Amino acid sequence: MTETGTGAAAGPTPGTPRASAAPSAPSLSELEARATAHRDRPAYGHDALITCDRLVRVFAADGIEVQALQGLDLLVREGELMALVGASGSGKSTLMNILAGLDEPTAGAAHVAGRNLLAMTAKERLSYRRDVVGFVWQQTARNLLPYLTAAQNVALPMQLHGGRAKKRKEKAERALALLELLEVADCRDRRPHQMSGGQQQRVAIGVALANDPAVLLADEPTGELDSHTGEQIFAAFRTANEQLGTTIVIVTHDQAVASEVRRTVAIRDGRTSTEVLRRTEVDASTGEESLISREYAMLDRAGRLQLPAEYTAALEMRDRVALELEQDHIGVWPDNTGSPGPRPTDQRPTDQRPMDARPTEPPTRA
Numbered sequence: 477m478t479e480t481g482t483g484a485a486a487g488p489t490p491g492t493p494r495a496s497a498a499p500s501a502p503s504l505s506e507l508e509a510r511a512t513a514h515r516d517r518p519a520y521g522h523d524a525l526i527t528c529d530r531l532v533r534v535f536a537a538d539g540i541e542v543q544a545l546q547g548l549d550l551l552v553r554e555g556e557l558m559a560l561v562g563a564s565g566s567g568k569s570t571l572m573n574i575l576a577g578l579d580e581p582t583a584g585a586a587h588v589a590g591r592n593l594l595a596m597t598a599k600e601r602l603s604y605r606r607d608v609v610g611f612v613w614q615q616t617a618r619n620l621l622p623y624l625t626a627a628q629n630v631a632l633p634m635q636l637h638g639g640r641a642k643k644r645k646e647k648a649e650r651a652l653a654l655l656e657l658l659e660v661a662d663c664r665d666r667r668p669h670q671m672s673g674g675q676q677q678r679v680a681i682g683v684a685l686a687n688d689p690a691v692l693l694a695d696e697p698t699g700e701l702d703s704h705t706g707e708q709i710f711a712a713f714r715t716a717n718e719q720l721g722t723t724i725v726i727v728t729h730d731q732a733v734a735s736e737v738r739r740t741v742a743i744r745d746g747r748t749s750t751e752v753l754r755r756t757e758v759d760a761s762t763g764e765e766s767l768i769s770r771e772y773a774m775l776d777r778a779g780r781l782q783l784p785a786e787y788t789a790a791l792e793m794r795d796r797v798a799l800e801l802e803q804d805h806i807g808v809w810p811d812n813t814g815s816p817g818p819r820p821t822d823q824r825p826t827d828q829r830p831m832d833a834r835p836t837e838p839p840t841r842a
């Protein structure tokens with residue numbers, strides 16, 4: 477096997493050992509062509525609605541530094557309804573606060589709907605929070621003003637919105653239309669304490685949608701609710717996504733919510749680590765529909781890949797691994813320095829088979 481200290485992306489021709497001779501120096505015209513290609517290629521995330529590029533957020537408290545985000549990359553396309561999951565302390569809320577315009581990253585880049593989140597003036601930040609993003613928080617009490625009715629709560633962001641002023645009647649009509657869409661029109665004249673937690677959260681979604689934001693952010697919106705009510709809240713998000721086309725990002729610990737969306741991104745130690753994509757497949761012969769779900773590891777822009785802990789533990793991989801580029805996948809072997817390298821695949825006992833990173837036919841979980 478070829479021993480290599482660099483990523484497979486710069487590896488040898490598939491299936492052949494890495495050449496030992498140094499490559500010849502590129503000519504001036506080759507260097508020029510490379511520089512032009514580099515300059516002309518589209519920027520990372522140019523076609524995404526949300527782009528987080530190597531986002532870092534360091535908190536300093538009592539002389540101790542906490543790296544809440546450690547170079548997080550994330551792209552969200554317009555019209556997506558996706559979930560963010562991760563252990564407590566992995567950085568989910570930190571990311572949401574940055575996307576909501578409530579906090580600023582220490583380094584990296586973040587763009588939402590064409591706004592650069594690191595270069596907004598106080599005035600731009602205010603207009604961003606009013607018009608570009610809407611948010612729904614876990615604590616139902618944080619989402620609504622207690623002394624206003626549901627209809628008044630939904631109309632309030634429209635009243636605070638500057639510029640193209642809507643007439644009072646139009647605002648009231650839009651507030652009612654949103655409450656109807658979210659199936660809480662019957663609560664329009666009730667104050668929050670006269671509504672259930674689930675009704676309050678649906679009204680809160682109405683408030684977040686009032687100014688027709690490009691993005692709706694929700695941090696644990698079903699956290700304080702029982703599972704049945706949680707399903708109803710998730711249905712309300714789906715309605716907003718499908719009928720209004722709003723892009724929605726939901727942070728959740730709720731497995732039912734995470735498994736309902738097409739895309740779930742997991743954050744680990746302040747970085748995106750894995751992603752589960754789901755799609756519906758129809759059996760050509762029976763016409764039966766089934767949900768196909770596949771888990772992918774994230775490859776960052778520097779070519780770094782985080783291997784799942786259970787995989788590395790199963791093969792006792794630590795510190796170093798050996799890589800081999802094959803025609804359609806990359807093999808990853810535990811470091812067995814001092815012992816012969818892995819034998820060709822067909823002669824290897826099953827328990828010594830490498831972990832394969834194939835571009836096609838990844839494991840499928842229903």
Ligand SMILES: Nc1ncnc2c1ncn2[C@@H]1O[C@H](COP(=O)(O)OP(=O)(O)OP(=O)(O)O)[C@@H](O)[C@H]1O
Pocket residue numbers: 535536537542543544562563564565566567568569570571
């Ligand atoms: N204002 C702050 N000052 C200091 N440390 C902070 C601050 N906010 C967050 N942190 C730390 O940053 C890390 C990430 O926190 P964050 O709240 O983003 O995690 P989370 O994934 O949302 O967790 P949870 O699921 O428990 O809400 C944690 O170690 C947390 O203690």
